[in-house]
Amino acid sequence: MSTYHARLAQVLQRDPRFAYEAYEFLFEALSHTQKLLGRMPADPSNIPATQHHVSGRELVHGIRDLALREFGLMARIVLRMWGINRTADFGDIVFNLVEENLMSKSDQDSRADFQDIFDLDQALVQEFHIELDEAEWSR
Numbered sequence: 430m431s432t433y434h435a436r437l438a439q440v441l442q443r444d445p446r447f448a449y450e451a452y453e454f455l456f457e458a459l460s461h462t463q464k465l466l467g468r469m470p471a472d473p474s475n476i477p478a479t480q481h482h483v484s485g486r487e488l489v490h491g492i493r494d495l496a497l498r499e500f501g502l503m504a505r506i507v508l509r510m511w512g513i514n515r516t517a518d519f520g521d522i523v524f525n526l527v528e529e530n531l532m533s534k535s536d537q538d539s540r541a542d543f544q545d546i547f548d549l550d551q552a553l554v555q556e557f558h559i560e561l562d563e564a565e566w567s568r
Contacts, residue, residue: 440525447522451511455492455522459483459532462491482535485542488523489516493552505553516546 437452463469468481483491496504513519520543526532 436529436531440529440531443528444521444525446512447518447525448511451508451513451522452526454495454511455519455526458492458495459488461495462488465491465494485520485523485538486546489519489543489546492519493547496553497557502554502557504557505549508549508553513549515544515549517544519543 437449440452441447441449460469462483463481466483466487468483470481496508500507508514513522517540520540523532523534523543524540527534
């Protein structure tokens with residue numbers, strides 16, 4: 430295990446509600462969200478973090494987008510297997526990472542920012558749709 434992963438294992442020992450993969454996915458989703466919003470740091474060591482900050486609401490929407498891209502209709506099942514049942518769970522994961530200094534937050538950020546953004550069943554299952562590129566199908 431690397432130092433990074435060892436620290437993540439410490440988070441899991443303190444709060445075992447969420448699978449290890451949920452934490453890894455959250456890091457991927459943060460990067461994905463920053464890219465979507467045009468806030469991806471070119472050199473994270475040189476630029477103030479405030480320029481790359483995403484809100485809880487923005488992150489949850491980025492998580493939804495990445496989960497649907499990565500897992501499709503299985504996204505809800507995957508998140509449920511990782512212990513994620515509501516958007517507030519993402520806030521718990523983020524703040525667990527903040528407490529371990531694996532993620533940062535602004536003074537305005539709170540767990541409440543993640544509560545009731547949307548219903549996961551509605552957003553990941555009932556609203557799921559497949560977009561087909563007509564050019565691909567007309568060949």
